[in-house]
Structures are given as structure tokens and as C-alpha cells.
Amino acid sequence: MANVASINTTAAAFDAVADRVEGPAGPRPRRVLSRRNILLYGTLILVSAYYLLPLYVMIVTSLKGMPEIRIGNVFAPPLEITFEPWVKAWATACTGLNCDGLSRGFWNSVRITVPSVLLSILIASVNGYALANWRFRGSEMFFTILIVGAFIPYQVMIYPIVILLREMGIYGTLTGLVIVHTIFGMPILTLLFRNYFTSVPEELFKAARVDGAGFWGIYFKIMMPMSLPIFVVAIIIQVTGIWNDFLFGVVYTRPESYPMTVQLNNIVNSVQGVKEYNVNMAATLLTGLVPLIVYFLSGKLFVRGIAAGAVKG
């Protein structure tokens, strides 16, 4: 224990005035492998292993052939790497009568996600801006209902929406699903934008009004350009949220336009046929790939999105 310390002290002692060099000097002695550090990093490494394990299992299983899966265990690395399960999952896996793989679900999800993200963010950002800077009588009440509404279980509102969409003639269409995503994304996004625009110095807004800019002028020329990071946060929230959705996809679309998650579940949990675990895991990975890429690319912004959802009110 004293060894580490004495190295430090001698270094300091060489040029020290000779009056006091004995006794403790410099930083407290700390061993890299102290019991505390072993416990701390040991726990974190174990925990990390636990969190990474399913990802690892997915990858190795998806690279094995079926015979190897039947004899081996889920944690063993593949003896012989094959990409066939991936090809099959993407192009030929069957759901019911369709045998064109997950690719159909992938493109459906893209067709659902892109317009939903754009529309929901456009509406919610303008709405948050109105709530932050152009309050009118009742605006706070509507906002409160919106936030409280975010806690109502979806199951309560599912059926009335079915009726509404049917009356509008868009039940079962992508348009209908886009509207549903816009509705249910509204509470969190409005909150996000409202809080952000409220934090913008009011003087800026006042100066723009004195300069004669109106509601839309201030939004497009001042607020939007200066809040790009918050738009990115909103995009992250929505892309992952909508891509991962299952319930709305299964309720509001027809089988041929099911999003990827629904199709994945149908492939894996279909009762007929032999279970092809490698194909299932390849399909599962494929479905998780988009949110994972978004997550690892966005880094801190993803965390910021979570924090935004947490700061209610």
C-alpha cells in the first residue's frame, strides 16, 4: 500500500525544501485494484454482460444452421457461419399465405413511419409554440387534458377511433394509421416543444413582434431555425416509438400493410410448420436494427428525449 505512495513522495521530495518531506505527501494512496474498484467495475461488467446477452444470443443464433441449433446451446458461437437465415427472413419467410419475407413489413414500416414522424412533429411543434408564446383563453386547459390523456390506456380509446376512421372512410389505410400516430404522439411532443420554446428568452420573441413579425413569421424565421436540436430529439422519439409500435399497427391496418413488428410476430409465433429459430432470430434482429441504429447514432440526444418525457408539466 505504501509503495505506490512512496513513488509519488520521492518525486516531490527531490525538489522540496528540506524542511518537511517525511510523512504523507501528495495524493492519497490508491490502488487501481482496490476492493471498491473490483466490486464497482465487477458489478458493472456483470450487469453489462446481462444486458448484452440477448443481443449476443440473437446474433449467434441467426448465424447458425438449424442442425447446429438442435444439438448446440443458445450461447455457443456458431461453428459454421451462414447468412442463409438472414436471406430467408428478409425475402422468403412466410406469414399465412404471403411468403415474401419481412421485406414487405420493412417497407410498410417505412411508409408508416416517415409520414407519421413528419406530420406529428410539424403539428406538435407549432402547437407547442402556440402554447408557449401565444397563449389564449383555454389553451392551458387543453394542454392539461392532453398531458393527462397521455396516461389513459390506449385500450380505452381504440374502438372509438376505429369508428371515427371508418366514418371518415380511412379505416385500414396508411392514412388512418398516420393520423393515429400523430394523435398519440401529440402529448409527449407538444410537451417537449412547449418546454423548449418557453425556455427561449422572451425578449427575442418580443423583439421579433416589435419588428412586425407575426405568428408564422416568428415560427419559421426565428423559433424553428434556433431549435434544430429539439427537432432531432423529437425525430428520435418518434422514429423509435412508431417503428416499435405493435398495437396500432395490428388494429388499424390490413394484413397486407402490417408494419414490421406485426409481421415479425406473425412469422415467429405462427403455429404451422417447423420452428426455424435461426430465421426467427434473424428476423427479430432485422426488426430491431432500425431503432438500434438510431439509438447508437443519437447517443446523448436519445437520453435527452427520455428526460423530456420525464419532466412532466
Added chain:
Amino acid sequence: MEAVNNSVELRRVSLNFGSVEVLRTLDLDVAEGEFLVLLGPSGCGKSTLLNCVAGLLDVSAGQIFIKGRNVTWEEPKDRGIGMVFQSYALYPQMTVEGNLSFGLKNARLPREEIANRVARAADILQIKPLLQRRPSELSGGQRQRVAIGRALVRDVDVFLFDEPLSNLDAKLRAELRVEIKRLHQQLANTMIYVTHDQIEAMTLADRIAVMRGGVIQQLDRPQNIYNRPVNRFVAGFIGSPGMNFLDGRMEIEGGKPVLRLADCAVPLDRYGFADAPADGRDVVFGIRPEHVSANSGMDWPFSASASVEVVEPMGSDTLVWTRVGGQPLAVRLPTERAPEEGDTISIGFDPMNASIFGTDDDSRL
């Protein structure tokens, strides 16, 4: 070990964060019962130094002694210190009494002893009526008193204050300043006090250590720091309104040193040079506004007439901006004798009160 006459001693203390040197081989002795103020702009290392004394930061090299005991590796609680923080750092969920006694309970002091100490601290700080309240129910000044109380109950020899008044408004700050001074007189403990406020430093300190860039620039009694700053940084940092700095050139005329400022010459034979003045050296001549007079009746070693450009009344005094040798010069005058803008006045000063710095290293000549 030498005799215990210093309460706190720092021996060649350095601190690096990575490659950034925050404290550079610093030596400091604080006498028993002394009130030492660490003064400097933000980022000068003064709070860091205090945290090192407290043991909240490990030093990279060097030793720290408190009461003659080497505490370099000791935990904060074992160093015999109490500390007061800028943000009060009161435990918000506990009552004032809980805040004062929590540390003592942890040290497993007898209940009676805890009660006595809390009562005594509450008495000294006049917070008895507040004991059952929570920090959120207190004003800023009351919170800071409680924070001081938490240091007080620890019954220690050394108090460390980390900008304790910076979160308070000006009026409260002045009140608590007096109270801290009174506390020091009453307890006669060693106190180390960090601030960036020069008025706090001047009023409270027995000695001030002016810091910049992790180095103590000057360590001296407040009057000496005010009158004989060792360099231009200290001169400019202390005093409000700040010292006038005039660029000039030193010459020897007829064996006597003279400062050349464009068209006028200031005789410097009354200035206490540290070394013999050199002919032809570029210097900065510093003179405080309060050391310049407009009383033409007196016989100043240097006098000139100057026209008044701007007048800033500050209540009892008025700051008058003129020009000498083409360079701006502020003069502090009693308000009743203040001139009007556009007037021409006669100004004079005694170079004995001035500070002259070399332009090469900014240090006092």
C-alpha cells in the same frame, strides 16, 4: 515536527487535473486565530485550494498540516475543520436542528453533548427560533447562518468558508459580513475565507492572499495590498473604482528619476523604488483616483491643469474623468467640491502614493 504556531500549513502543494495545472507548488502558512482571505477572479484556484485544505480534493503533490499534524491523507472529517459552502448545502429534508446534529450523531457523540453544542451554536448565531424549521422555510441569510452553525457545532479549530455570501443580495451580504467578523472576534478560530469580492476581503481579513492562475500573487495585510501592490494585476484587482494606469517612460534628469507622460514630467524622487531606477525604461504608472487631488492651494510634487470630460457622482464622492498627458485619469473628489463638465481644474498628487510597474513583467519597481 516544529512547534505548533501555525494553524494551517501548506508545503509545496500542487494540483493538476490531467495536464491542467490548477495549483502550482504553493506554500502558505496560516497563523493560529488568523483570518485569511483567498481573493481572486473566478478560475484562479482559490476554491480549489480551499477544497484541498478540507480534504475534498486530493493534492497532486505536497503536504498539508493542520495544527502541526500532517493531514495530507486524512479524511475531511478527521482534519478538524468545518466548512461553509456558497450554496449553503443544507440537507433539505431535515430541520435546522437535524442539520446541525446529523454529523454529530454519526460521530456517535452522547446525546447530551449534541444538545449542548446545538444550543450553543444556535445561541451564538441567534437561530434558536428556527431550530424546528426546514431549510426551505428560511431566508437566504438564515440558511447561511444555519450553514455556519453546522460548522460551529463540529467544535473545530479551523473554519473554511467557500464564497459564503455570494448568493445573497448586497444588503444581506453587508450584514452577514459584520456578523462573520464578530464571530471571528468571539471565537478566535482560524478562518480561511474564499471570495472574489474585494470589499469582503478588505473588511474581514487579517491577511489577504491574492491569487491568479493557481499562484499566490501577494500575501499581505489588506493595507499593504492596497498601498503597495506587488504587480499590476493585484493593483488593478483591488480598489474600486480601479487604479489609473498611465503609460510612460522613466528618465533620469539631473540625477533624479522622472516619469515622462507625453508633454508633462512627474518627478519620482519621493517614490520608494525597490531597485535603482533605470534610465529610458518603459513603465506603467499607477495612481488611485482617491490619491489624486484637485485642491490647487496645496503644493503637490506634481500638479497639472486638466479639463473635465465626464462627471460621475457616486453619493459622498464624485468621480471626475480628466486627461493627463493624453491619457484618461479618474479623480475621486468629495461631491461638494466637484467641478462641472468642461471646467478646467488643477490636479495634483504625490508619487509616494503611486505604484510603478515595469512593462516587461508587470511587477512593481
Added chain:
Amino acid sequence: MSTRSDDRPPFRPFRNLNAKIASVPMILTTMVVFVGGTFWTVLYSFTKSGLLPRLEFVGLAQYERLWGTNRWLIAIENLFIFGICMLVFSMVIGFVLAALLDQKIRFENTFRSIILFPYALSFIVTGLVWQWILNPQFGVQGVVRNLGWTSFTFDPLYNADIVIYGILIAALWQGTGLVMCLMLAGLRGIDEDIWKAARVDGIPAWKTYVFIVIPMMRPVFVTAIVLIASGIVRVYDLVVAQTSGGPGIASEVPAKYVYDMMFSSQNLGQGFAASTMMLLSVAIVIIPWAYLEFGRRRRHG
């Protein structure tokens, strides 16, 4: 003309018209979908709706039938066990992980990214992976048996008694990252001087956490509990993917019951009654919280 002031302006419908136009989607969402839809569902839960909604009131008959249905009772019991365990474990694990990450450690970002990444995944993905890992033949049980411990049994997804814990494992894997993240933000929000003061006072780290830091983090805990709790009531996709409610009906949950009644069994009345019960349980959690949170804020101005 202050637009941010809270005092009520006189009613002038065309003042601030653009803001009102911009708020039309919000007003429609709140009034038609949230308020209207909820009201509609509650109303129709008292009707005899079957394949189609019918306004033929039958009083509390749907509820009586609901509470007499074994499947619903199992769903409620599951939700209860799952909910309590999920709340307790995710809070404890999330906080401990956050406290570990807050020790000024190296590679903090790496560890945080690893613990949080499952939260970015779909419940379907999570459910399917854990279905595979918990597969008795090839998964954990099979591996341990191959190692020689042939009587080892760990097959939660095929054992009706413990299936809900199998789902819990997956839910914790996905959800603790969120709690960890919230708690870490909360810990970072604690004034560093508090820690210094506690060190000067000689208070050990665990005591500082228990008696000072955790009480200071009350709002963060409340937020985390509300978020987790509202997620628990909604749990649906995970069950569908992992067990489809099986074995038998052992892992049914209310959200799945509602869906199946509405869209598979063509028994709308049951679906409405069940979803109204879900709404009620959420309200029991949310209303006291909202009252405390917003009521207090209003009183403090």
C-alpha cells in the same frame, strides 16, 4: 398585450387567431379522442354491445360478467404481481445502477449505453428474444442440463405458475435502463456541495444516499413511478410476443383481454367494460399524483 400573462383576457374569439388555428389538432385530439373517446367507451360499457356497438343499456351486467370470468381474474392477478415486482425491482435496480454509474467511473458512457439500449427496442423484439433464451430445450435450462445438472428446471414460459416472472425478466431487461437514466439525471442534479458537506460531517456514503440524497430525489422517484406504472397497465405487446397469453391463459393481462374481446371474440361490451376497469386503475394512480403535483404548483403560484 402580454401573451404570457396568466390573467384572463376578455373573450375575443378572433384575437390571436393563428394560434387558435395552430391548436385545432390539439383541441380535436383532446376533446374528440381523449375526452370523447373515453366517455364513449365508458358509456358503451353499460350496453349490450356484441359484434357491433349497440346502445341498449344493461346496467352493470357486463361488469358482473367480467368479474365472473376466470380469464379476467387471472389477468388482474398477473397485472398485480407483475406490477408490484416491476415497480420494486426496476426502481431498486435502476437506482443502484445509477448510483454505481455516478461514482466518477471510467467508460461511464459505454456502460450507460449498454444498460439503456434495450429501451430502444420494440416489446415484440424483446419478447421474442427472451422467448428464445427461456426456451426449455435449447435455452438456459437446456444449457445447464447439458452441463451435467440434468434435473435443473427453469422453464418459466411453460409453467403456468411462474410464467408471469418469465415476462418480468424480459420487462426488467427492457425497462430498467429508463429508470437508471432518470435516476442518474436526478443524482446529477444534486448540488455537489451537499456531498462535500456530508463528507466534512463524516457521513458514510450509504447514509448520505439513504438519508439525504434519496429524500432530495423524491420528484424523480415520483416521475419514474408514474412512468413505470402507466407502462405496466399498458403491457400488451410483450405478452403477445413472448407467450401469446399462454400456457393456456396463464399469462393473460388486461390489455390483451380487451383486445381479444374487441377484435377476436366480437364481444365489444366485455372489451369496453374491461378497458373501463383499466382506466379506473390508472385513475387511482394518476389522480392523487396529479393533484399533489399540479395542485401544489398552483398554490405556490
